[in-house]
Amino acid sequence: GENVEQHPSTLSVQEGDSAVIKCTYSDSASNYFPWYKQELGKGPQLIIDIRSNVGEKKDQRIAVTLNKTAKHFSLHITETQPEDSAVYFCAASSLRNQGGKLIFGQGTELSVKP
Amino acid sequence: DAGVIQSPRHEVTEMGQEVTLRCKPISGHNSLFWYRQTMMRGLELLIYFNNNVPIDDSGMPEDRFSAKMPNASFSTLKIQPSEPRDSAVYFCASSLDRVSQPQHFGDGTRLSIL
Numbered sequence: 074g075e076n077v078e079q080h081p082s083t084l085s086v087q088e089g090d091s092a093v094i095k096c097t098y099s100d101s102a103s104n105y106f107p108w109y110k111q112e113l114g115k116g117p118q119l120i121i122d123i124r125s126n127v128g129e130k131k132d133q134r135i136a137v138t139l140n141k142t143a144k145h146f147s148l149h150i151t152e153t154q155p156e157d158s159a160v161y162f163c164a165a166s167s168l169r170n171q172g173g174k175l176i177f178g179q180g181t182e183l184s185v186k187p
Numbered sequence: 188d189a190g191v192i193q194s195p196r197h198e199v200t201e202m203g204q205e206v207t208l209r210c211k212p213i214s215g216h217n218s219l220f221w222y223r224q225t226m227m228r229g230l231e232l233l234i235y236f237n238n239n240v241p242i243d244d245s246g247m248p249e250d251r252f253s254a255k256m257p258n259a260s261f262s263t264l265k266i267q268p269s270e271p272r273d274s275a276v277y278f279c280a281s282s283l284d285r286v287s288q289p290q291h292f293g294d295g296t297r298l299s300i301l
Contacts, residue, residue: 105287105288107290114294115295116292117230122289162230166286168286168287173286174235174243
């Protein structure tokens with residue numbers, strides 16, 4: 074079945090710096106890749122997603138890139154702010170092999186120091 | 188707009204007791220997912236429904252766990268009898284469809300079995 078690996082598990086940056094989180098997936102049929110942000114005591118909240126027919130998507134300070142050949146995708150946060158501190162999860166979905174289920178990475182705990 | 192609503196937010200009970208977790212999905216969404224989150228195993232999909240019908244329950248850990256969706260606006264996850272190892276945060280999520288669509292999560296039920 075699908076396996077999603079996420080790195081790093083923890084990431085600490087200074088306010089204003091950029092943060093990059095990377096994920097790899099194993100199922101070449103995966104075609105949907107969302108990213109979630111989870112704050113303490115809350116459920117995961119979708120922040121951006123990308124489908125396999127595009128290579129990059131941007132929304133203000135957040136961008137996601139997808140390399141289908143290498144089977145990896147990344148989240149980029151620019152000009153980080155303390156409120157970006159949270160746990161971030163990537164996920165992948167494949168209708169062919171997973172019935173559309175989301176398979177989540179292990180999470181990255183991002184800490185933005187003021 | 189109302190998001191996914193889960194109740195209770197916290198539940199503490201003794202081993203052997205029955206536990207019932209409740210979820211109200213976003214109106215108009217036809218897919219509903221139950222997840223469990225622990226430090227050791229991360230986010231695990233337990234079961235999901237499409238149009239009120241269970242599609243995949245392969246993630247349900249054992250027969251002590253059961254889930255129902257009697258109508259489009261309500262679902263329950265029941266554990267009977269409960270055990271300490273069931274302690275976790277349980278999330279419900281809903282989406283417009285089960286395939287390649289954003290899933291919207293509730294804020295979870297933090298379950299502690301003593």
